[in-house]
Amino acid sequence: MSFPTQNLIPSRTIEWDLNFLAQNKIIELIDDAKSSIKVAMNVWSYKDISRALVRAKQRGVDVQIVTIQSNKLQEAIAILTSGGIPIKWSESHYKWMLVDDYTFVNGSPNWTVNGFSRSDESFIVLYDLSSEQLSVIYSMWNHL
Incomplete structure (x- = not known):
């Protein structure tokens, strides 16, 4: 699947960062979430992001996670489950997050x-x- 690129509104913003800035940006987006967060992540052991997602859940944000079964024993996943966030197991290789159906x-x-x-x-x-x-993002999500 590919994202439609025709007829994009010129004011749409695309931001690109190197990995050393990535974790801070991801946590910032999670901390700013208002209604929903969907995460599809292959390998996950970074605990600070898990803690940020638990904070979001505690604020009333609907947090949904899909990750691979081999992460089951990771402390980062234990933080999520102990914070009341359900985990769906999948063997996908996706590495993405959707925040508030906007970002x-x-x-x-x-x-x-x-x-x-x-x-x-x-x-x-x-x-x-x-x-x-x-529509493309939700199509990917619904097939996980």
Whole structure:
């Protein structure tokens, strides 16, 4: 699947950052979430993001997580489940987050220390998603 690129409103913002800034941006977006967060993440051991998601859940944000079964024993996942966030297990390789149906974070890093500090990774943040883009994202989500 690809995102529609025709007829995008010129004021739409795309932000690109290197991996050393990624974890801070992700946590900032989680902390600013108002209604919903959907995360599809392959490998996940970064605990600060898990803690931010639990804070969001405690604020009343609907937090939904899909990750791979091999993460089951990770402390980062235990933080989520003890915070009342249900985990759906899937073998997808996705690495993205949708916040408030408005902001989409997609990138190459797994949510691990290596992914945010040692590997050559990058990620992109799309704001003000079009209905077509949301349709593609929800189609991916519904197939997890």
